[in-house]
Amino acid sequence: MCFRRGDAYKITLKLMCQLLWVLGLIVGLTGLNFLLKYREYSLFIAQPYITLPAFLAFSSGVFLFATGCLGSWMNIRNSYCHQGLFVYLLVVVFCLEGTASTFAYFHYIQLQCCGVRNYTDWMETSWFSQSGGLSVPHSCCNTTFLSCNATLDQPWLLYPEGCQVKLETALRLMLCFIIWGFLLVFLTEVCVLLVMSQLMKKQQFITYQALERDSSH
The missing domain is CATH 1.20.120 (Four Helix Bundle (Hemerythrin (Met), subunit A))
Incomplete structure (x- = not known):
């Protein structure tokens, strides 16, 4: 046993x-x-x-x-x-x-x-100043919009969520x-x-x- x-x-x-x-x-x-x-x-x-x-x-x-x-x-x-x-x-x-x-x-x-x-945080970085203050990185572009060029004058083409x-x-x-x-x-x-x-x-x-x-x- x-x-x-x-x-x-x-x-x-x-x-x-x-x-x-x-x-x-x-x-x-x-x-x-x-x-x-x-x-x-x-x-x-x-x-x-x-x-x-x-x-x-x-x-x-x-x-x-x-x-x-x-x-x-x-x-x-x-x-x-x-x-x-x-x-x-x-x-x-x-x-x-x-x-x-x-x-x-x-x-x-x-x-x-x-x-x-959100995308506005890039405005406080040195990268934004060096790029001329007109755009954010292209990684912020919403992939559903092929015409997106990452400029701030078209914020609806960017991802809204950070x-x-x-x-x-x-x-x-x-x-x-x-x-x-x-x-x-x-x-x-x-x-x-x-x-x-x-x-x-x-x-x-x-x-x-x-x-x-x-x-x-």
Whole structure:
């Protein structure tokens, strides 16, 4: 009966580890996507420290992926070294995900974007003065109007909505995903640690015996 229960624990642990590396991949890609999005719109954001949750999420994803792979592909049931490394990586991920979730929740509430509420914000930039003060970048042109030449005398041909709202919505969505994603990771890690504790409790420890010298020699 104990043997069957041990096999059930091992199967459960492997399934949980498979889920861990999948979650690690998702969390890491989310953090990377956040960093790329910030790099694309960095001119519109006054707070560079908003990328801190993304860095922590990416780091957590890397550690989580490594932990899941270790638990899936190595025989952690019979190796003290692998068991110790596995638990250590789980503790590291716990710390990273807790910090990342805290920062993500803070920025989810406090996120404030800078500039580009509409096309008139370009009038306050040095680019606008150097261009003669008559036009805005062609990226402001609404693609449905082929005749748009980005001049201010035809404002109805420009996009009425600024980049701030779209950027804020995208960043809030990713921050929210990081928060709820780490909640799922946390619950999965708790289950993994419970299963690991049951396996280690049933593990037979190696006993050492003193060797006696042969008196004939």
